[in-house]
Amino acid sequence: MQAHTFDAFARQLFSHRRVPRHQAGGTTLITMLFAFAVSSCGGGGASTNPGASVPIAPATPAIPASPVPTVAHGNWVVMGSSTAAGIGVSTGKGWVALLQAEWASTGSVLINIAKGGIGTYEGLSSTSSPVVNRPLPDVATNIDQALAKKPVLLIIAFPSNDTASGYSVDETVNNLLAIRAKALAVSVPVVVLSTQPRDLAPSQLSQLRDIDERMVKQVGACFVAIRAKLAGPDNKLAPNYDSGDRAHPNALGHVLIADAVDNVLRSDACVHLSP
Numbered sequence: 001m002q003a004h005t006f007d008a009f010a011r012q013l014f015s016h017r018r019v020p021r022h023q024a025g026g027t028t029l030i031t032m033l034f035a036f037a038v039s040s041c042g043g044g045g046a047s048t049n050p051g052a053s054v055p056i057a058p059a060t061p062a063i064p065a066s067p068v069p070t071v072a073h074g075n076w077v078v079m080g081s082s083t084a085a086g087i088g089v090s091t092g093k094g095w096v097a098l099l100q101a102e103w104a105s106t107g108s109v110l111i112n113i114a115k116g117g118i119g120t121y122e123g124l125s126s127t128s129s130p131v132v133n134r135p136l137p138d139v140a141t142n143i144d145q146a147l148a149k150k151p152v153l154l155i156i157a158f159p160s161n162d163t164a165s166g167y168s169v170d171e172t173v174n175n176l177l178a179i180r181a182k183a184l185a186v187s188v189p190v191v192v193l194s195t196q197p198r199d200l201a202p203s204q205l206s207q208l209r210d211i212d213e214r215m216v217k218q219v220g221a222c223f224v225a226i227r228a229k230l231a232g233p234d235n236k237l238a239p240n241y242d243s244g245d246r247a248h249p250n251a252l253g254h255v256l257i258a259d260a261v262d263n264v265l266r267s268d269a270c271v272h273l274s275p
Contacts, residue, residue, distance in 0.1 A: 068268065068269065069189045069271055069272070071272065072152050073106055073108050074151070075153075076153040076154075077110075077146045077149045077151040078112045078155045078157065079141060079143070079154070080155075080156060080157030080158050080159075081116060081158055082114075083159055083248055083254075083257070084157040086112075088243035088244075088245070088248030088249055088254075089249075093254060096110055096112045099261055099262060111149050111151070113141050113149075114141065115138065115140070115141045118135075118138060119162040119165060119167065120158050120162050120179070121134045121167075122136075122138035123137070123142050124175055124179060125142060125144050125178075125179075127144075128178070142179075143179045143182045147188065152188070153191065154191070156179060156190060156192045156193065158172070159198075160200070163208055164198070169210045172211050173218075176192060176215060190219075191222045191264060191265070193224045193226060194211075194216075194226050195211050196208075196226060196227055197227055197232075198246060199247060205235045209227070212225065220270075221267065229256055229260065230249060237249065237253075
């Protein structure tokens with residue numbers, strides 16, 4: 001559009017009394033100027049054809065949901081820390097042992113490589129880059145060792161040691177997702193347990209909640225939510241589930257955890273278990 005043409009039009013508009021909004025159907029001076037500029041410039045688009053329609057970007061195709069994987073009978077590997085290792089209860093009363101008893105008749109074998117006192121850094125692959133002032137991967141309990149067992153299913157349970165050690169929410173979430181990604185990369189389905197309540201400062205208890213909120217968004221139906229079920233009104237481990245150290249669940253708590261994991265496995269939303 002030529003500049004003198006637009007200027008002439010503007011002077012003509014300003015030389016007349018503005019039409020009140022209620023009489024002009026809401027049209028304003030700015031709208032009129034804009035409309036004239038657009039029409040004079042060929043619609044403001046790339047096309048110089050006044051009659052050409054403005055191109056509309058194609059709609060983004062919907063991403064199909066990933067199919068629920070089928071889990072055959074075989075090795076189910078559990079990796080994690082002390083609760084998964086059975087600390088707080090007598091032999092055979094831990095949630096992993098209870099789950100094994102539930103599924104033994106199907107031919108599924110639970111291999112437990114969990115170890116007390118470790119966190120998500122120890123669970124990372126040995127190929128991970130070292131992080132200053134953080135533990136190195138534990139070759140006896142990490143994802144590499146888990147996958148060496150040829151699992152058809154991986155269960156991850158790192159409840160609270162990261163937070164108790166002063167690690168950030170980002171660290172824990174990123175490590176859990178990295179461990180999970182290693183398994184998914186070789187087509188091993190992964191179930192992830194939530195954090196657990198324990199005797200921590202209020203800010204740390206909030207971190208546990210934040211970890212769970214972020215993980216459930218990533219893991220979806222394969223996330224096992226147990227923190228709120230084990231917690232008392234103060235968000236710490238409820239007395240009726242406390243083994244006595246205010247950190248580890250007792251036998252009743254392990255039954256609760258085993259049932260929660262079992263429910264996720266049987267839901268058909270995370271995995272389809274072979275009959």
